Amino acid sequence: MRLRDSIGRTINYLRLSVTDRCNLRCSYCMPEDGIGKHAHGDILSYEELYKIACVAVSIGIDKIRITGGEPLVRKGIIGFLHQLSEIPRLKQLVLTTNGVLLEKMALDLRAAGVQRLNISLDSLDPQTFAQISRCGDLTSVLAGIEMAKSCGFPIKLNMVVMRGINDHEILDFATLATTSATTVRFIEYMPAIREQNWQRYVVPGSEILERLAQHFTLIPVEQAEMSGPARNFRIPGAPGSVGVITPVSHHFCSECNRIRVTATGLAKGCLFDESQLDLRAALRSGSSVQLAHVLNALVNSKPVRHQMNPDECHHQAFSMASIGG
Numbered sequence: 001m002r003l004r005d006s007i008g009r010t011i012n013y014l015r016l017s018v019t020d021r022c023n024l025r026c027s028y029c030m031p032e033d034g035i036g037k038h039a040h041g042d043i044l045s046y047e048e049l050y051k052i053a054c055v056a057v058s059i060g061i062d063k064i065r066i067t068g069g070e071p072l073v074r075k076g077i078i079g080f081l082h083q084l085s086e087i088p089r090l091k092q093l094v095l096t097t098n099g100v101l102l103e104k105m106a107l108d109l110r111a112a113g114v115q116r117l118n119i120s121l122d123s124l125d126p127q128t129f130a131q132i133s134r135c136g137d138l139t140s141v142l143a144g145i146e147m148a149k150s151c152g153f154p155i156k157l158n159m160v161v162m163r164g165i166n167d168h169e170i171l172d173f174a175t176l177a178t179t180s181a182t183t184v185r186f187i188e189y190m191p192a193i194r195e196q197n198w199q200r201y202v203v204p205g206s207e208i209l210e211r212l213a214q215h216f217t218l219i220p221v222e223q224a225e226m227s228g229p230a231r232n233f234r235i236p237g238a239p240g241s242v243g244v245i246t247p248v249s250h251h252f253c254s255e256c257n258r259i260r261v262t263a264t265g266l267a268k269g270c271l272f273d274e275s276q277l278d279l280r281a282a283l284r285s286g287s288s289v290q291l292a293h294v295l296n297a298l299v300n301s302k303p304v305r306h307q308m309n310p311d312e313c314h315h316q317a318f319s320m321a322s323i324g325g
């Protein structure tokens with residue numbers, strides 16, 4: 001059964017946030033003084049999140065990405081993932097993490113049925129990493145990546161490219177794909193928190209590819225179903241691959257297949273659209289039919305496209321940590 005929105009896009013992907021808390025403070029994700037955290041009681045319980053996942057799958061979602069904040073800081077996450085992995089008809093259970101806690105959790109994540117990990121890593125230089133994350137220790141993330149590899153996870157690294165901050169490392173990251181079976185994806189900086197002069201940070205995907213093409217031969221890889229918005233490239237002889245995600249310079253709204261649910265139970269059809277539907281009343285009613293009704297309404301009202309471009313944006317500032325990226 002295919003779930004389609006009002007303009008015929010197939011919607012099969014739910015990004016489900018389990019917390020707005022995080023053990024890092026990435027400069028592109030939240031303002032320096034952090035974000036107002038929700039009280040513990042405002043955060044959905046695992047029972048409620050599980051209910052949302054089950055109902056979403058019953059209406060046509062077949063891929064769930066667990067996100068946050070940092071999903072691995074929430075107590076009980078492994079048991080929750082285990083439960084999710086047993087939902088019949090859920091084809092893909094994947095998770096996005098900053099990697100800080102991976103060294104001690106990768107094995108449990110594998111055993112819980114998580115199929116793939118996206119690991120966010122913006123620098124291979126300890127100082128730059130600490131500057132971007134405001135408090136992070138690169139060593140712990142690198143140890144986490146190694147552990148994830150040894151547990152059999154395919155490794156996908158997401159680097160948010162920022163001009164003047166880490167864009168000098170683009171080639172170093174691409175080199176990782178030539179020396180190991182790593183997928184490296186370069187993501188354009190998005191002005192979520194609306195920093196002053198945010199435009200200066202955006203390195204368009206086309207420029208990233210030009211810079212890469214000066215050193216590597218890039219062979220476009222055909223998009224697989226459910227592969228998401230990345231444009232991916234193979235480098236001859238390389239065990240890994242590279243890709244760019246261009247939400248700012250070249251939006252992919254016509255192919256958008258996702259909906260989002262925040263850790264407080266707000267459902268969103270688009271990251272950069274203020275409209276959202278509150279799932280809590282439906283959750284409290286205990287009625288799966290009512291919950292399915294709200295999720296279907298969300299899909300039907302999904303915006304045709306976002307209104308952000310390399311020169312301007314119109315949204316109210318928000319932290320990706322409060323929505324899940």
Ligand code: SAM
Pocket residue numbers: 022028029067068069070071096097098118119120158160187188189190191192193320321324325
């Ligand atoms: N804490 C986890 C992590 O960092 O992977 C999961 C949540 S984080 C909000 C999800 C993704 O959003 C990360 O890959 C992060 O790099 C990305 N992200 C956050 N703010 C962003 C921004 N302003 N522009 C581009 N990507 C951003």
Ligand code: SF4
Pocket residue numbers: 022023024025026029030068069070098120320321
């Ligand atoms: Fe935390 Fe992820 Fe946001 Fe960084 S990008 S502050 S790791 S939620």
